[in-house]
Amino acid sequence: MLSLKTLRVLLSLGATLLALAPAVGDEIRVTLDSAGNDELRVAVASNFAGAARALVQRFEESSGYHVLLAFGSTGKHYAQIRNGAPFDVFLAADAERPARLEQEGLAVAGSRFSYARGRVVLWSPREGFVDGEGAVLAKGAFRHLALPNPKLAPYGRAAEEVLSARGLLPSLRDRIVRGENIGQTYQFVMSGNAELGFVAYSQVRAPGRSAGGSLWEVPRELYTAIDQQALLLVDSEAGRAFLGFLRSDAARRIIEAFGYGSGDAPC
């Protein structure tokens, strides 16, 4: 049996909830409705995290808009956006996924452009281990070579292309360990579990955060360019302003400082 006191507590709790419900509903509507709002939600490929934070800081200072960044793999973001994830802008790690979204009518037509060009390096935290020609790969004095899963990450596909260009793929196959993304690949190498690995230049030589060690900057003709594209998903003033800013010289300087080739410039 419920005591009178319990009943009263429950009733007042119910009343409070009822009173709160419309307010909560408004809150949700406001968060979901991006047009006419100063808040911009941007889905960003993990490899671009550092640069994106720096860019957003500059953009917020100059524009007064507020930007929320969600980091993740481009494949996952693509699936989320297709299933209604509330993002306004997509900064992908490749050109394929943004192109698909545009074709599928899930983005603002004609808003797609290249904002950065990824650079692949072969890196080891050990000084002098990786030479400037990548000859270390053929010598094979290592137990594990880490690279991002080529099926999932453009940097992984590029790494695989480099290995096949050198004819090393068959002989190294048993020693390759695959990270889910470049962040994980970096962990494999940084922790010493793999002696060396293919990662993004931006990961090991970011401004103010150099990871040290030795690296080989892989020549661009050895792999298909990693063309990272941006896309406006929901048309809004804030979204257009952000993409406009991404093309500006100020933004380009930041992007290049983080070790990327700038997008639409010829390389």
Next chain:
Amino acid sequence: MLNAADLSALSITLKLALLTTLILILIGTPLAWWLARTRVRFKPVIEAVVALPLILPPTVLGFYLLIALGPRGPIGRLMEALGGRPLAFTFAGLVIGSVSYSLPFVVQPLQGAFTAVGRRPLEVAATLGASPMDRFLTIAVPLARPGFLTAAVLGFAHTVGEFGVVLMIGGNIPGKTQVLSIAIYDHVETLEYAHAHTLAGGLLLLSFLLLLAVYTLNRRFRMV
């Protein structure tokens, strides 16, 4: 329907889960027995450590393991000193990861079962002249049988469903460290949804049947 890579992922998963369960029963039984009977002050500390994998995100556990197994980590250094090979990206490494990750799922049911047995039957056996080992093997273990069943199945099922730890220390090597959950993840990420459905459906069915078996058998034990 299933290709060679999927089948090898399945066999690695089952092998990993079986081995992990076996090891966990072997080390979990004495640990649970001790926890159920000890009155030492620091018992809550040990209990908290055992329960930690329940709370820690698997990727955190996996990250610490990756560091620990590495050449500069404590386990990595120990392995090197013993003349062994580093354990990350190997099946043995996965076993270590799974044992840590599934520990509470085996220890807690066992501890509960041993506690439920109580001191009484054991004291009676002692007065009849049974040695401690004798009491443990012929009184405690048979009485705690439902606990063993629950522990084994939960340990097994939890290892089958493991993802984060393997992702962190496995290196996703087909035929060596690529388990079922990782294979499913890869299929989903590369938009091979039909393939992912087949594997995921199979895993779902397997997990359900396992749990169904535990609960059915447990009920029978209780009726006996």
